[in-house]
Amino acid sequence: MADDRSPVPPPLALVDVTKSFGSVRALRGLSLHLRAGEIHALVGENGAGKSTLVKTIAGVHRPDGGQVLVDGEPTEFTAPADAQRAGVAVIYQEPTLFPDLSVAENIFVGRQPRTRLGTIDRTAMRRATREVFDRLGVDVDPDRPARGLSIADQQLVEIAKAITRDARVLVMDEPTAALSGVEAERLFTVARALRDGGAALLFISHRFDEVFGLCDRVTVVRDGAFVSCDPTGDLDVDTVVRRMVGRDVTSLYPKEEAGFGDTVLEVEGLTRHGVFSDVSFSVRAGEIVALAGLVGAGRSEVVRAVFGVDRHDAGTVRVRGEDLPAGRPRAAMAAGMALVPEDRRQQGLVMESSIERNATATRRWALSRLGLLSSRAERASAREWGTRLQLKAGALTDPVSTLSGGNQQKVVLAKWLSTEPRVLFVDEPTRGIDVGTKAEVHRLLSTLAGQGLAIVMVSSELPEVLGMADRVLVMHEGRLTAELDRDEADEESVMYAATGQRPSEAA
Amino acid sequence: MAPERVITTPAADAPETGPAPRPEGARRIVSLLSRRESPVVAVLVVTLLGASLFVDMFATGRNISFLLLSIAAIALMALPMTLIVITGEIDLSVASTLALSSATLGVLWEAGVPIETALWICLAVGAGLGALNGVLVTVLGLPSLAVTIGTMALYRGLAYVLLGDRAVASYPRSWVSGARDPFLGVEGLPWIAVAVLALAVLFAVLLHATSVGRSLFDIGNNDEAARFSGTPVRWTKFWLFTLSGAVAAGAGVFWTLQYGTSRADTAFGLELQVVAAVLLGGVSIFGGVGSILGVMSGVLLLGTARNALQLFGLTSEVLQIVTGLILIASVVAPNLVARVRSRRVPGPNPVPVTGSTDRPRTGEQS
Numbered sequence: 060m061a062d063d064r065s066p067v068p069p070p071l072a073l074v075d076v077t078k079s080f081g082s083v084r085a086l087r088g089l090s091l092h093l094r095a096g097e098i099h100a101l102v103g104e105n106g107a108g109k110s111t112l113v114k115t116i117a118g119v120h121r122p123d124g125g126q127v128l129v130d131g132e133p134t135e136f137t138a139p140a141d142a143q144r145a146g147v148a149v150i151y152q153e154p155t156l157f158p159d160l161s162v163a164e165n166i167f168v169g170r171q172p173r174t175r176l177g178t179i180d181r182t183a184m185r186r187a188t189r190e191v192f193d194r195l196g197v198d199v200d201p202d203r204p205a206r207g208l209s210i211a212d213q214q215l216v217e218i219a220k221a222i223t224r225d226a227r228v229l230v231m232d233e234p235t236a237a238l239s240g241v242e243a244e245r246l247f248t249v250a251r252a253l254r255d256g257g258a259a260l261l262f263i264s265h266r267f268d269e270v271f272g273l274c275d276r277v278t279v280v281r282d283g284a285f286v287s288c289d290p291t292g293d294l295d296v297d298t299v300v301r302r303m304v305g306r307d308v309t310s311l312y313p314k315e316e317a318g319f320g321d322t323v324l325e326v327e328g329l330t331r332h333g334v335f336s337d338v339s340f341s342v343r344a345g346e347i348v349a350l351a352g353l354v355g356a357g358r359s360e361v362v363r364a365v366f367g368v369d370r371h372d373a374g375t376v377r378v379r380g381e382d383l384p385a386g387r388p389r390a391a392m393a394a395g396m397a398l399v400p401e402d403r404r405q406q407g408l409v410m411e412s413s414i415e416r417n418a419t420a421t422r423r424w425a426l427s428r429l430g431l432l433s434s435r436a437e438r439a440s441a442r443e444w445g446t447r448l449q450l451k452a453g454a455l456t457d458p459v460s461t462l463s464g465g466n467q468q469k470v471v472l473a474k475w476l477s478t479e480p481r482v483l484f485v486d487e488p489t490r491g492i493d494v495g496t497k498a499e500v501h502r503l504l505s506t507l508a509g510q511g512l513a514i515v516m517v518s519s520e521l522p523e524v525l526g527m528a529d530r531v532l533v534m535h536e537g538r539l540t541a542e543l544d545r546d547e548a549d550e551e552s553v554m555y556a557a558t559g560q561r562p563s564e565a566a
Numbered sequence: 567m568a569p570e571r572v573i574t575t576p577a578a579d580a581p582e583t584g585p586a587p588r589p590e591g592a593r594r595i596v597s598l599l600s601r602r603e604s605p606v607v608a609v610l611v612v613t614l615l616g617a618s619l620f621v622d623m624f625a626t627g628r629n630i631s632f633l634l635l636s637i638a639a640i641a642l643m644a645l646p647m648t649l650i651v652i653t654g655e656i657d658l659s660v661a662s663t664l665a666l667s668s669a670t671l672g673v674l675w676e677a678g679v680p681i682e683t684a685l686w687i688c689l690a691v692g693a694g695l696g697a698l699n700g701v702l703v704t705v706l707g708l709p710s711l712a713v714t715i716g717t718m719a720l721y722r723g724l725a726y727v728l729l730g731d732r733a734v735a736s737y738p739r740s741w742v743s744g745a746r747d748p749f750l751g752v753e754g755l756p757w758i759a760v761a762v763l764a765l766a767v768l769f770a771v772l773l774h775a776t777s778v779g780r781s782l783f784d785i786g787n788n789d790e791a792a793r794f795s796g797t798p799v800r801w802t803k804f805w806l807f808t809l810s811g812a813v814a815a816g817a818g819v820f821w822t823l824q825y826g827t828s829r830a831d832t833a834f835g836l837e838l839q840v841v842a843a844v845l846l847g848g849v850s851i852f853g854g855v856g857s858i859l860g861v862m863s864g865v866l867l868l869g870t871a872r873n874a875l876q877l878f879g880l881t882s883e884v885l886q887i888v889t890g891l892i893l894i895a896s897v898v899a900p901n902l903v904a905r906v907r908s909r910r911v912p913g914p915n916p917v918p919v920t921g922s923t924d925r926p927r928t929g930e931q932s
């Protein structure tokens with residue numbers, strides 16, 4: 060923040076912005092200068108204040124102190140409309156389009172071009188949409204409804220909306236969290252094109268390869284305060300991580316070497332028509348098996364079918380030699396299975412419910428006495444597991460929605476680890492959680508495997524897959540295309556199999 | 567309730583941002599006052615006091631007995647209805663089930679079946695009718711609102727098929743007056759009131775102190791997460807509808823004996839009073855929130871208000887209007903309370919609220 064002596068004032072700057080929610084100080088004197096023609100990365104742990112900052116820029120929150128400067132002029136955003144008028148556009152991780160309107164209508168919603176008669180000029184709307192898409196190199200039909208668009212395409216629609224509004228400042232809040240590699244690459248191409256066209260971009264991500272590959276400048280925030288701002292070239296991953304966490308993270312992937320026990324889980328010929336087919340694999344005690352592949356390859360669906368949340372059409376699942384009835388999560392749990400699902404908010408937790416009730420949701424019968432379940436028993440169990448997993452929470456009676464993403468994930472883990480499973484499925488165990496907690500989760504999984512737990516991990520993050528897994532199964536379009544041992548698995552071999560190409564060393 | 571400053575803070579730099587600890591007693595009172603059923607319980611107490619003090623003839627054994635008898639059937643049906651609404655469903659066929667059960671009893675009695683036997687057949691029929699609702703909702707995956715509006719008409723129609731325009735009124739005197747007998751000879755306390763109370767306690771324990779009860783709230787809040795936790799969502803809902811049918815049939819048997827007559831148009835529109843009492847009692851129509859105490863207070867409050875106003879000599883039209891106003895107030899009040907509370911307490915949680923959500927969902931970009 061020291062070097063803003065450039066002659067042209069930046070299109071958007073925040074100076075010493077503070078914002079508190081009750082006793083919680085979310086932003087403590089944060090400064091940020093977004094310059095034209097630059098992609099600026101904002102990194103920090105979850106809870107560091109990134110989202111509050113984004114909402115301040117978007118005009119959702121009004122800062123308690125400090126200034127927002129537009130082209131060097133102090134400005135007050137009292138509502139999101141003010142921010143839009145100032146040329147600020149925010150692309151969220153999961154855009155909210157109107158599903159029943161067409162793509163073009165979504166782009167021009169609220170400001171449709173009119174004909175002379177005052178009716179909506181659909182032709183002009185369509186033409187303008189096509190022009191923007193051509194500029195972005197996007198191939199989406201302007202007339203199709205927004206329903207059914209992939210998240211990547213929805214984000215591009217949002218970007219197109221921003222461009223037609225002549226936005227000069229584009230904020231992207233974790234845009235790649237739900238994108239596949241190819242989709243993310245396409246987004247980056249668009250981002251670079253916008254930068255070269257003179258826009259100022261703010262890019263928020265937990266993925267360092269993206270931050271370093273895309274951005275020109277990196278601002279690190281911690282606990283709502285500014286830590287550093289440097290050109291990307293002067294930084295490396297270790298430095299950034301240390302600044303984010305405020306301490307050394309010993310290792311992101313603390314893999315413990317362990318011997319394997321007997322085969323615990325055998326899946327044979329598992330098929331669900333149109334989703335996946337003929338999936339067979341087995342997992343031994345103490346082994347971490349990763350299911351890799353592109354988003355949509357059917358990895359989560361396989362895991363859900365094995366656990367019994369979804370049905371399957373053919374194939375068998377055996378736990379320690381015994382067949383499991385299909386489509387019955389209860390039976391799977393009784394056999395010692397646990398599933399930490401992909402979508403924490405929708406599948407993993409009841410957000411309205413308290414921390415303690417969520418943490419004990421899987422063990423209510425076990426905690427009951429004579430059929431009666433007391434809050435005391437729930438609290439004792441939740442407290443025990445909270446301590447074990449180093450959960451950071453106020454009161455256990457608070458709704459679980461008040462926790463940060465990482466701590467929510469710990470509640471899900473507590474919920475399932477307390478059942479003392481023999482087979483643990485974890486689906487995207489570290490999605491959307493901060494580096495510190497990420498390392499904790501990895502260490503935990505490693506320790507559990509060391510204690511003889513069989514772990515199946517679905518992950519879209521290659522470093523996580525390669526760092527944690529003893530064996531990597533790769534899926535492509537509903538089929539297993541490769542099975543790689545720890546020493547044969549590298550980025551190349553996994554990506555080959557994930558994209559369905561035959562590598563030279565087929566498994 | 568204790569302010570638990572759980573749990574380890576591994577990093578020294580973690581911000582100490584917990585709310586200032588409040589004394590135990592104050593905290594407990596605040597949490598008691600902020601419960602959803604508190605307003606209705608408070609209003610009930612005030613209404614009972616006011617009616618006893620200012621309404622002639624209200625606090626007499628005769629009137630109290632009359633009051634309790636008049637709400638017994640509603641109270642019965644409100645119990646399973648509470649559980650159903652908490653799971654996010656609704657059963658609008660209860661009054662028709664009551665009527666069909668009453669008609670069945672009439673037909674069986676006329677055919678010479680002793681009441682002791684006929685009563686059990688009626689309960690079985692009711693369970694069957696509820697199970698049909700359950701199958702339509704869970705197996706076919708239809709919305710319960712639509713399903714039970716349909717079966718509401720269907721079951722009422724079947725009652726007409728059984729009885730037509732006739733009424734069966736030849737029930738033995740001993741059964742008819744027996745339905746209104748006081749409990750252990752206590753004046754003003756019909757035995758049915760004690761039975762309903764006992765059932766209410768059972769339902770309250772089931773809902774608030776068992777594994778099944780907890781899972782009902784989970785289903786209402788997020789049935790997908792409940793399914794991922796191993797809760798048999800559809801099975802649970804099926805049994806709730808079956809239970810609701812059986813209880814409604816039981817209410818039908820009692821209703822028949824209480825009034826000594828079976829008619830096909832009996833208890834017409836009563837399902838709305840049941841739903842009204844449930845909502846008045848603080849159960850969220852969207853599911854996931856509610857308590858038996860609140861619902862029983864809601865039933866009693868509606869009954870008391872009507873009874874007191876009747877004693878004042880108000881006409882039935884005015885009663886309707888007042889009942890409607892009470893209901894609207896009951897829907898508005900919790901919203902107001904929530905709004906006031908959210909303004910006063912910005913956030914009880916130690917993590918920055920907005921910083922913690924990793925998926926901002928603001929409608930600002932529309």
